Amino acid sequence: MELRQRYEEDLFLVRGAAAWLATAALLAALAFFPFYTPRYLLFPGILVAINVVVAVGLNVLTGLTGQISLGHAGFVAIGAYTATLLAARLGVPWWLAWPAAGLTAAAFGFLVGLPALRLTGPYLTIATLGFGIAVHQVLTNWEALSGGRMGLAVPRVTFGPAALTSDQRLYYLAMATAVLLTWAAANLGRSHVGRAFVAVRDSDIAAEVMGVNLTWYKTLAFAVSAFYAGIGGALFAQALRHLEPQSFDLLQSIYYFSMIVLGGLGTVPGAVLGAGVLTVLPGFLSGFREWLPVIFGVAIILMMVLEPRGLYGRWLRVRRYFKTWPL
Amino acid sequence: MDAEKSGAIADKGGEATMRYARVFGLVLILAALLFPATAGVAQERGITPTEIIIGSTVPLSGPAAYWGLGVGRGIDAYLKSINDAGGIHGRKFRTVLLDDSYLPPRAAVNVRELVERHNVFAIVGMIGTANAFAARDYIIESKTLWITPTTNDIWAGLREKKYLFVTYPSYLNEGRILTQYAAEKLGTKKMAVFYQNDEYGLGLLRGVKYGVGAAKGVKLVGQASYEVTDADVSAQAVKLRQSGADTVFIAATPTQGALIVREMAKLGWRPQLLATFTLGDPIMFRLAGEAWNDIYLTAYFPLPGSGDNKIEETLGTLFRYDAALRGSPYNALAGVSFIEPLVEALRRVGPDVTKDKVVAAMESLRNWDGAVARGVTFGKDRHQGLNRIYIVKASNGQYVKITDWISYQTSF
Numbered sequence: 001m002e003l004r005q006r007y008e009e010d011l012f013l014v015r016g017a018a019a020w021l022a023t024a025a026l027l028a029a030l031a032f033f034p035f036y037t038p039r040y041l042l043f044p045g046i047l048v049a050i051n052v053v054v055a056v057g058l059n060v061l062t063g064l065t066g067q068i069s070l071g072h073a074g075f076v077a078i079g080a081y082t083a084t085l086l087a088a089r090l091g092v093p094w095w096l097a098w099p100a101a102g103l104t105a106a107a108f109g110f111l112v113g114l115p116a117l118r119l120t121g122p123y124l125t126i127a128t129l130g131f132g133i134a135v136h137q138v139l140t141n142w143e144a145l146s147g148g149r150m151g152l153a154v155p156r157v158t159f160g161p162a163a164l165t166s167d168q169r170l171y172y173l174a175m176a177t178a179v180l181l182t183w184a185a186a187n188l189g190r191s192h193v194g195r196a197f198v199a200v201r202d203s204d205i206a207a208e209v210m211g212v213n214l215t216w217y218k219t220l221a222f223a224v225s226a227f228y229a230g231i232g233g234a235l236f237a238q239a240l241r242h243l244e245p246q247s248f249d250l251l252q253s254i255y256y257f258s259m260i261v262l263g264g265l266g267t268v269p270g271a272v273l274g275a276g277v278l279t280v281l282p283g284f285l286s287g288f289r290e291w292l293p294v295i296f297g298v299a300i301i302l303m304m305v306l307e308p309r310g311l312y313g314r315w316l317r318v319r320r321y322f323k324t325w326p327l
Numbered sequence: 328m329d330a331e332k333s334g335a336i337a338d339k340g341g342e343a344t345m346r347y348a349r350v351f352g353l354v355l356i357l358a359a360l361l362f363p364a365t366a367g368v369a370q371e372r373g374i375t376p377t378e379i380i381i382g383s384t385v386p387l388s389g390p391a392a393y394w395g396l397g398v399g400r401g402i403d404a405y406l407k408s409i410n411d412a413g414g415i416h417g418r419k420f421r422t423v424l425l426d427d428s429y430l431p432p433r434a435a436v437n438v439r440e441l442v443e444r445h446n447v448f449a450i451v452g453m454i455g456t457a458n459a460f461a462a463r464d465y466i467i468e469s470k471t472l473w474i475t476p477t478t479n480d481i482w483a484g485l486r487e488k489k490y491l492f493v494t495y496p497s498y499l500n501e502g503r504i505l506t507q508y509a510a511e512k513l514g515t516k517k518m519a520v521f522y523q524n525d526e527y528g529l530g531l532l533r534g535v536k537y538g539v540g541a542a543k544g545v546k547l548v549g550q551a552s553y554e555v556t557d558a559d560v561s562a563q564a565v566k567l568r569q570s571g572a573d574t575v576f577i578a579a580t581p582t583q584g585a586l587i588v589r590e591m592a593k594l595g596w597r598p599q600l601l602a603t604f605t606l607g608d609p610i611m612f613r614l615a616g617e618a619w620n621d622i623y624l625t626a627y628f629p630l631p632g633s634g635d636n637k638i639e640e641t642l643g644t645l646f647r648y649d650a651a652l653r654g655s656p657y658n659a660l661a662g663v664s665f666i667e668p669l670v671e672a673l674r675r676v677g678p679d680v681t682k683d684k685v686v687a688a689m690e691s692l693r694n695w696d697g698a699v700a701r702g703v704t705f706g707k708d709r710h711q712g713l714n715r716i717y718i719v720k721a722s723n724g725q726y727v728k729i730t731d732w733i734s735y736q737t738s739f
Contacts, residue, residue, distance in 0.1 A: 047432055240432065
């Protein structure tokens, strides 16, 4: 056991040679992923990266700040349509359109966050649910803007070396975004902002007494989370190259929510794990067809009963067990 | 001593060289193992000496599973029957059927898996506009033969259409033709449309609007839409009735098509009914009940139960290979109509198959009649193989052909 003597030592995100080695190995594995795996696994890799961005963002809101959102697909949709409309109608380049998509979603996140000051628990959940459904309805019916149910073609963005295929380029872009935003979220959790979020989650009255500005931090949590969702949406649009409101329905919001619950609420690695597992699993289990939702539901219930801290919690336990093994 | 020393050094040097040589050799062997394909003769993907691999991704679960199971398993059963009859020039078909649950991201993943993992020669069908569009760029860029995604306008904005062939009628023209027929022959004055809220239903709605514009004295007085997941359409039935329409056009799936007809019957309202060809399944007589009689719909192949020998024979074969298809004979036949022209092209090409030869053979089909598809015509500048439909009338649990073929302009 190492002994930490100074506060700075406690602040390191990656601690010790073994951890550095593992991090480097992981990054290298991600960087060379397109070269050592069969090509057909590349696209699932892109989808995993996109869902990691959304799940890590949702975890800031739900895991850290304790505000449950069942309308997250709405933010993803706003990001996807903003990026696409900016590029298709105004010819904005992608490196400008995508951050703009994140910021637009963040602005909506701020607005949705305002009622969170008065609503808590199930009432807030219903408000976010309403938001998600409203976005879906607006996109379905405002055909001049979104193309409605006929769909909207997404212009292809060109970037990166021509030697790579378009899937490979998108993979690098999505994965780099996911790594960067995951790192940012991990850091956010350890900053005074993250501490304030956690204080709000544990007791908002106590947090306010201690000087945490509830108005600011609750809306900030919504805005940050929606920013992540917006960026995820812009990536999603580019991956599919055709947008349809049906991709952003209530079920999708529930899916995002299950990701962070299954992975482990309140932890960044948990969100990453959950996103990865829930993105890849349906493809693997597609042989079960109509049983798939049942299997999923049962798995989540079992998870809640047996391991409420999620996949990441299970991992921590296993690791702790082996630390003292064979005692 | 010195000599010994230098000898030792020389030995060491020799050892090092040997080691490098060994490592180098190992690397060479590894490289040879890793890239065995580059040494061999370039072969057409999906064509082996014994097999032709055909892939498809359809919804086998989820809201559109009824469609996907019928079409997908219909294709599979039909190809199996061809295999048992000897295959095509010594090759047998292998079908790879993947489930996309009607979700676009899954469809995008599946087409990549079909091409890169299962090495398919062609992708047949695909259901759902969003799914087809999510997969479109990849299929076109990978230069994979793509036969009949069942969605209109999939070719819009495409520059490279060489490998895309469609034998599926145009919803737009279907809606127009049926509306004009109703205006001229059935005395329709006020039209209403019940449609599915997506490209499929909206395409038909647009067609009806064209038809209303072209015919004299007809107005579109009402329209009501539903989502593919809806299980209750009673509100739509009330809305349509309030519009005062004398004719209702149904642009729906069998499930909701049957529901709306039952709801209208419950209200005691019996307008003249028109319906799209996807409701040509005889199962509709059971699902929709008595009110399904006297409906007018279009067809692009002889409907089951209308007395066409080839159709009945094909159905018998399909049922023999997959008894579950008895529940969706129409969709199974539709699946056959998608794959048939490709099978014929492979027959014409002979034993030495390349993709470009198959394209040329497809383009040589002129007014070709298959077991299900009729009058398929492709050409250098025409990859939409069907340009005609006809109208049938339902009476006493049977569909009766009442017009000859009605042609329209193809668009690609």
